[in-house]
Amino acid sequence: MPDTCDVVVLLSGTGSNLQALIDSCANTDSPVRIRAVISNRADAYGLQRAKDAGIDTRVLDHTAFEGREAFDAALIDVIDTFNPQLVVLAGFMRILSAGFVRHYQGRLLNxxxxxxxxxxxxxxxxxxxxxxxxxxxxxxxxxxxxxxxxxxxxxxxxxxxxxxxxxxxxxxxxxxxxxxxxxxxxxxxxxxxxxxxxxxxxxxxxxxxxxxxxxx
CATH class of the missing domain: 3.40.50.170 (Formyl transferase, N-terminal domain)
Structure with missing residues (x-):
């Protein structure tokens, strides 16, 4: 396990759990580094919380895709550009496909x-x-x-x-x-x-x- 654990957070809403994670990472000895916050909703307030903390953000609108599998495949592509050790679901209001879950087996928390x-x-x-x-x-x-x-x-x-x-x-x-x-x-x-x-x-x-x- 590396000294720093890169994390990507997925959310759809206000991001209060994201804020708790950001606050906990402010501890100087925290091994957690939030690399990016990704939302399926452009109006999710959690994106603003991420920007305020200097964290990269991405929006991937699920309505622009033909079905769950197509969206999840595109989401995997975006997540993997950040090469995270862990993916954290923080109020991500999407039911994930089996393929997505298998891709992050053992490194996906909710x-x-x-x-x-x-x-x-x-x-x-x-x-x-x-x-x-x-x-x-x-x-x-x-x-x-x-x-x-x-x-x-x-x-x-x-x-x-x-x-x-x-x-x-x-x-x-x-x-x-x-x-x-x-x-x-x-x-x-x-x-x-x-x-x-x-x-x-x-x-x-x-x-x-x-x-x-x-x-x-």
Missing amino acids: IHPSLLPKYKGLHTHQRALEAGDSEHGCSVHFVTEELDGGPLVVQAIIAVESDDSPQSLAQRVHAQEHQIYPLAVRWFAEGRLSLDEQGALLDGQLLAASGHLIRI
């Missing part, structure tokens, strides 16, 4: 606003409240061909309060996303985190099915 395997997909906070869950949270995982189904790296667990709304729950979960995503990216950059056929490994040890748990 964050999801639930305690996976619960509540894959959308509206996770509403679903947790409707189910009467006492705990909720967020998960960082390696991306595989199964949507929101790759091996878990780290989860942050928060208590659901009796007066929580989807909005209040989302706000508290977001705060934890901004803690655990930079942590997982740093683990990878330091050579501590990897993926093999058994699952996610931290310091050479197979992580439990739930990943590394942080209870808030």
Whole structure:
């Protein structure tokens, strides 16, 4: 593993998790270097965050392509010009093709606003409240061909309060996303985190099915 780990971030929206990564990289001993931020939406505020931090940006409009595979092939071409060791999904609102996922096997991370395997997909906070869950949270995982189904790296667990709304729950979960995503990216950059056929490994040890748990 090189002294510096080059990272490309993909996003579609405001980029709050990108900002958390940028802030964590400001630490002088951080091995993480964000080489580029790529969005499928030209109006994504995350692009402005990247520009403010002096990070290269690219826009690749998915509507300009004939289908998912064509877009993903073009996206691979753009990403690979930066030769990253790691690709980070930070609110990238696209379902990725199997070919894309295979191309970045073992070096593609995502964050999801639930305690996976619960509540894959959308509206996770509403679903947790409707189910009467006492705990909720967020998960960082390696991306595989199964949507929101790759091996878990780290989860942050928060208590659901009796007066929580989807909005209040989302706000508290977001705060934890901004803690655990930079942590997982740093683990990878330091050579501590990897993926093999058994699952996610931290310091050479197979992580439990739930990943590394942080209870808030």
